[in-house]
Amino acid sequence: MDIRALGYLRLETTDLDAWRRYALDVLGMVQATGTTDDTLLLRVDDRAYRIAIQAGDSDRLLAAGWEVANAAALTEAAAELEAAGVAVKSADDAELAERRVQGLIHLTDPCGNPLEIYWGQAQDHTPLGTPYGNRFVTGDLGLGHVVLPVPDIETALDFYENLLGFQLRDSMKLPPQAVPTAAEQRDFHWMHFLSPNSRHHSLGLYPGALPPGIVHFMVELETLDDVGRGLDRTKAAGIPIASSLGRHTNDRMVSFYAQAPGGFQVEYGWDGLIVDPATWVAKEITADSFWGHQWNG
Ligand SMILES: [Fe+2]
Incomplete structure (x- = not known):
């Protein structure tokens, strides 16, 4: 596919x-x-x-x-x-x-x-005119990424990897306490990251259930200053910061997470990794960030 x-x-x-x-x-x-x-x-x-x-x-x-x-x-x-x-x-x-x-x-x-x-989606040819001069990274990489709850992680991985044709980029073991809604108790639960294009991941698979049907979505900005200004605006608006600024190990994204209305998060990031699908090999990551990304609550 x-x-x-x-x-x-x-x-x-x-x-x-x-x-x-x-x-x-x-x-x-x-x-x-x-x-x-x-x-x-x-x-x-x-x-x-x-x-x-x-x-x-x-x-x-x-x-x-x-x-x-x-x-x-x-x-x-x-x-x-x-x-x-x-x-x-x-x-x-x-x-x-x-x-x-x-x-x-x-x-x-x-x-x-x-x-x-x-x-065949329609385009809008009028200038975007974002309110803060911020620019989003999309194009062939798509909107960004979304993380979906999949309590049956093995079946979900098989579906996305082998039927939809996404490439597995890497996986991470989550401790049981990070997956309170897992279908069964295990020593650890795999989380997987995949994409159909060269954005490191367009899809994350979280191995538990969550009522909104979405864990978070990520949009990528062109500059670190776009993200920093967004962090300032988030704080000024009184929106809870779910995770502090940090850099992820897998997609190298510098980002923070905010609580979106509705019980899930939005990741606002910069500098996401572009991979070459022809040479990529799937790996395990053993920490989700090089620095930062302290979760609140
Ligand atoms: Fe993310």
């Missing part, structure tokens, strides 16, 4: 006003055309939008959208999924129009996480 990148995220929120303030005033994203009182659409680059946040009764991930190159690639993806026994459903015209894409299928991963695979 030829998935190219994490294209978009769709979220449901019980507090759209809080998300509007957080995304626009703190993260420095831009409200996209098509935003309504009930749905906030966010631009970070030349795509029509990359994040959709809908007002609703719960705080949860509605879909992680994965991009393929064209209609033929989507047809092939659907056929491979069905051959593997994964139910797929084609989007109707209203869904295509809402997502600004030309073709799309819905599916879930083996742990029930909602996914969409699509091609």
Whole structure:
């Protein structure tokens, strides 16, 4: 399967006003055309939008959208999924129009996480005009990364690695106390990092359950100053810092994590590792950061 990148995220929120303030005033994203009182659409680059946040009764991930190159690639993806026994459903015209894409299928991963695979997303050719001069790193690397809860970690890894075709970049053993919602007690639980492109990871697999259906998502900024200013804005807005500034060992990202509205985190980072998939070998990391990243609570 030829998935190219994490294209978009769709979220449901019980507090759209809080998300509007957080995304626009703190993260420095831009409200996209098509935003309504009930749905906030966010631009970070030349795509029509990359994040959709809908007002609703719960705080949860509605879909992680994965991009393929064209209609033929989507047809092939659907056929491979069905051959593997994964139910797929084609989007109707209203869904295509809402997502600004030309073709799309819905599916879930083996742990029930909602996914969409699509091609042909519309662009917005007007200047992005971020509020703080901040610029996001996207392009062929996609939106950033998302970490999904997968209590059945072995089945999930097999699905993403061998069916969706993502490359395993590295893995880390988590102690039992780091995975209180694991399906079974073990001496340690593997967490895995994968990508379909040269961004070190576009997907993290966390081996426990979490109610929002998302652990965190990461957006990457072009400069360290973009991240530092974002940290200042986060503190000034009174948003809890979930993890202090630090540099990860695996993707070398310098980042901090903030509590997003809805019980999960947003990672705001810079200097993520670009890998060569042709020469990459999967490894184990034995610490998640070289320095920093002190977790609060
Ligand atoms: Fe991350």
